[in-house]
Amino acid sequence: MLALAALLVVCAAPVRGQSPEETDRRERRLLARAESLQAQEAVRADARQSAYWSRFRPRVIQSRGATLVVGEAVSAASAQQALDSGLTLLRTFGAVPERFAGRLVLYGMVDTRRDTLSRLGIGSRRLLRVDVSQTGPDSAQSWSVGADAIARALANEYRDSLDVDWRHWLPYGYAVPHWTRSSTWGAFQELTRTPLSVAGRCVAGETAGCRLWLAIDRDAEPFAERFTGADLRNRLRGRSWWSDAAGASEVGHACIEGVDAACIAFFRAQGFSDISAPETSRRGLLRLFRSLYGADAVERAVADTTGSIAQRLARAAGVNEDSLVMRWRYWTLTRGGQPRDRSTAADAAPGLVLAVVLLALVVRGRRS
């Protein structure tokens, strides 16, 4: 009985450390520890956030009247070099007047949350975004803006500010000087492999065919003049979306059935491009124009708003429209070749003159 009573006393007594005071102390300690850890984590998160946004703190770079604002993650030296080089690219090509860049503020990778850009004193200048790219692995990532990106952004913006003829005809990125052997090959392929009949007429030496292919005239009926019914039907067959759309409409159906006028009406209604030549061919014409007549001529032509594209180009270069077109044809079909402007005799003359001079020296000389 005594043992039972002792057991009851032992069981009912609180275990050491489980007393209400002990529990509170322990909980308070744990809570304090958790709060301390949370505070440290918050500080670290703030630091991380601050470090993250510090990359976007604006850095203003200027060159020849143009302004570029980039985040601090982009080094000042590389941003300056990119801006200088981008402007040089455009000036070298001549497609964008230098003063145009002064009307804009280029920006990329900048914190725009608190109206940062407008507080930089950009005045009434328009903002134009440029791509900032990340290079290197995650552990050593670096950010940079390319001269190409700057030139492309400015050229595209300038293109969009031009009159409707240029906006319609000029391809995007027209002023970026990436004309390589593969571009030359691309222009050749476009002209010789496309099933369009105007391209065939151009290859056969017909100037009118080349003009229609390049779409450099203000044709009254662009679709009717630049494409045959068969050309347009081929286009329909080539793309499923177009053929579905054509099948769903009465005019489109008539086009597929062989009614040429219906094809023209269908393509016009669908807002299909009425320019026969793809972008590479048009960029090729500008490229050739630049190499033959210089950057000033390109700038004059693009700033001109009178007449067709052919007239503007011819006027800027002071040449005949057809001669320019035929030169382009030769250049494209020979993949960058220059026409035989000089006779073979004129080509040979300097060499033969040198040969005669050398021979005279040998005849007069003495072997020793």
Place this chain on the structure above:
Amino acid sequence: MFKQVLVAQWQTSKLAVGLLTLLSFCIPLLAVLYGGDLAGAGRERVGDWLVAADRVAQLLPFIALLVGLLLGTLAWSADLAGRHVYALSLPLPRGLYVSMRFGAGALFATIPGAAMGLSSGIATLAVALPPGIHAYPLELALRFWLASLTVFAIIFAIAGASRRGQVITISVIGAAVTLDVVFLLFGVDYSVTAEALLLLTNWPGPLSLLTGRWALFDV
């Protein structure tokens, strides 16, 4: 006297002339191997054919260069081997002798040129060209002959120059190469030899003939 010089020079040059003539005859015919009837062919095939004709044409200036180099060197090889004893034993002034040697070499250079003219003519007749594409057999043969003659004359003059002249020529070339190496070591982005080559091969440079259009069939 010219006949003797011609015969003597032929002995040293005949193998080279024979081989070069064969090459000059065959290469324009390669352009036709890609296809002959193009008048009714699709544009795609005409495009491929133009590319092939252009690739064949790229070989031609090298053949012209080879003709000039070989004939120019071989023109003096007999004299060099005989230490000029034959030339000195002839009752001729040096000027006349040099002119005869040059005349003989120039005549030999005409043979590959004529072969090229003949094969270009055959190739042109064998092809039905589509509209917009033209053949230039005579122009090509003339270009080839003039180019090989120019290179021949330059090499002939260098090989036949006095020792002093040859030393000067070699020194100039050596100096240009040395300057290039020095520029390379100091990181200067400029090449004297490249600039010189550009000057020589762009009109009115004396070797511009080698770098123009050589296509037998052109746009």
